[in-house]
Amino acid sequence: MYIFVINSGSSSIKYQLFEMPEARVLCSGLVERIGHENAVLTHKIYKGGKEDILTSTEPINDHGKGLSKVEKLLTDAQVGVLKSLDEIDVVGHRVVHGGERFAATTRITDDVKKDIQQLFPLAPLHNPSNFLGIEVAEQIFSKASQVAVFDTAFHQTMPPKAFRYAIPEEFYSNLGIRAYGFHGTSHKYVAGKAAEYLQKPEAKIITIHLGNGCSMSAVENGQCVDTSMGLGPMNGLIMGTRSGDIDQSVIFYLVNREGYSLDEVNTILNKKSGMLGLTGYNDMRDITKAIDEGNANAQMAYDMYTYRIKKYLGAYIAALNGLDAVVFTAGVGENDIKVRQMVCQNMEYLGITLDEEKNAVRSKNLREINKEGASVKVLVVPTNEELEIARQCYELLAAE
Known part of the structure; x- marks a missing residue:
């Protein structure tokens, strides 16, 4: 076919x-x-x-x-x-x-x-x-x-306690306002590859998709339990140009006190924030170079970026009541040695320990970068959204 x-x-x-x-x-x-x-x-x-x-x-x-x-x-x-x-x-x-x-x-x-x-x-x-x-x-x-x-389909297994917002009921029932999540095709693909590698279909896995857009998912038994993006793709992690989680009061302050229009604030939070807003760059390679040159803002941005990921890791380990593997994927997740190192630093209490030599190896293949004997596997799994789409299409027609 x-x-x-x-x-x-x-x-x-x-x-x-x-x-x-x-x-x-x-x-x-x-x-x-x-x-x-x-x-x-x-x-x-x-x-x-x-x-x-x-x-x-x-x-x-x-x-x-x-x-x-x-x-x-x-x-x-x-x-x-x-x-x-x-x-x-x-x-x-x-x-x-x-x-x-x-x-x-x-x-x-x-x-x-x-x-x-x-x-x-x-x-x-x-x-x-x-x-x-x-x-x-x-x-x-x-x-x-x-x-x-x-992209949202994989996250439809989330329970209401994870996808609902604490706003009046009619906004959900009449308008469908809830968390939907994105990057679902990527999360599904790499979670499946990780479970296959672990030889454990029921594995508890946290997938971290880091590209220009960034998101995380908690996955158990192949199903999404929670994810970091919400109604739209701006929520959660700090991204290339998107702010990620932000106090809603910031929006009202900019509109009511500083005179920005809603469209201007939307543009700021979607296209002028994140790593671009903090450093002037949205390419992590440029930011890494700036860090090496002693740029304090670039270092702070990396600290913020990886700290946000660590916060979600802790939350999702709690939601899963355990963890078998952490998966890094997409352009930054697969290639940025420094991001993986900073995310996994000081996580020993949760069973996450990184082998620095393994982490420094560059490869296009699935690889394990945790220390020998670690209770939690740390994996780099190259994503392939197009292949996942092809597989899902094939399975649909084969079943008919």
Whole structure:
């Protein structure tokens, strides 16, 4: 079965073509800067253990034009990996917000599309782009089944005590205001890999997804018990440009006392805060370099970033009543030695001890970085959201 996975952003399309169930990647790519004269298409083909890369810079006016260019590459006489688009059985779409309506991978119908549109207010930066990707793919891959995999679905196993807010009941019952969580596809994938590594399906695992966006999840027996993001993706950990947890009084102070508009405060907390607000950088590599150069603000930002993670670790260990493994994943989690070291420092009481030599090793494979004999495993598990989407699509169709 050939499954084409699409992650459609506001000005980008990320994609991979899988042969399932072997999970073999035939090609992958990224269309960036859609809507600009200098849009960039990067296409990678995998054949015979080799990777060939094609790049082009040209005007790509919209998502339809972008996906049409990808379509031609898929079946190109010289570099194509398919004879016809009809060979694609399924197009799997990442959809950020599924609300309470979608707790599992779902075939896309007209009713499903209407429900995704109704959720636009809960994810205004993501769901409209995801929806656009669906509409374009339906035209280009007309014979394939279209399937939606929701970022929020994995967190739908949270109990009400974890997802409800202490606000009047009608805001939940009438408006659906509650914690939904995000990065669910990543959390599900790495938690599954960790449980498989531990040979313990019922394991108690805390997954830490650290990219430009950051979140944590408490997982037991493969199900999410709690997660750090809420109604939207701003809550919880300190992120690249997002503030994470903040006293609500700050918002009222800025609006009522300092004259900021609500839109301005929203922009500040979403796009100008986090590590960018603290240091002027949102790339952790730049911040690490600044620390090495003696920048006190950069050091303070790292202290705040890792301290927030440690606070959530303690809370989730309490929620789980124990812990088998901590998992670091995503760009920062997989590659930033200093972040892992600082998070695990002075956590011996909770069974978390880091082996500094193992932590310093760079690898693209799942690896264990705790000290020998530690009661809690500390794992680095590379995430693969596209593969998880392909697997969920395959399992859905195989079960039908």
